[in-house]
Amino acid sequence: MPKLWNETIEAHRHAVREAILDTTWALVTEHGLTSVTMSKIAEKTGIGRATLYKYFPDVEAILAAWHQRHVTGHLEHLTQLRGQPGDASERLEAVLTAYALISYHRERHGPELGALLHRGEQVTQAQQQLTDLIQDLLTEVAATGNLRDDVAPDELASYCLHALTAAGTLSSEAAVRRLVKVTLAGLRPAR
Secondary structure, eight states: OOOOHHHHHHHHHHHHHHHHHHHHHHHHHHHOGGGOOHHHHHHHHTSOHHHHHHHOSSHHHHHHHHHHHHHHHHHHHHHHHHTSSSOHHHHHHHHHHHHHHHHHHHGGGOHHHHHHHSOSHHHHHHHHHHHHHHHHHHHHHHHTTOSOSSSOHHHHHHHHHHHHHGGGGOSOHHHHHHHHHHHHHTTSOOO
């Protein structure tokens, strides 16, 4: 059965948009933020500048869209880890490890790019989703008796996120995993 014309057009637009996002990110990581222009993006993507401007007004808008797609992917992955069957403490460790590794890799992009991408309402909303996800997991762990009871789960979620942000300053993934272990130790009840 042939595709409807609207579906074909929409699929083409989606493919062009994705190509713009991927090409822009590749150019930024290869040449640096300040060397990327709309002309270079259009040339590398294989589209005309006029077409590029129909999709995005400037490089910053392209990077914001790329970042939103990237953050959405991270949140989907963390949500998937959180929803797996099994022990709540193990799922918490999986989520915290994945988040710490995200923090570790995020810092490799440099401060200029980080300052551009990690601002705005979308980032604030994603941060709240992440906090809620971890808080829900902590509440599950608390129900098993394996979480300290002298600090509320919302405060512990904040503790986890702030502690694991330090992963961005570490020298290796092994160090990141040690940081996760230390963070988890701070969540355990006093014996």
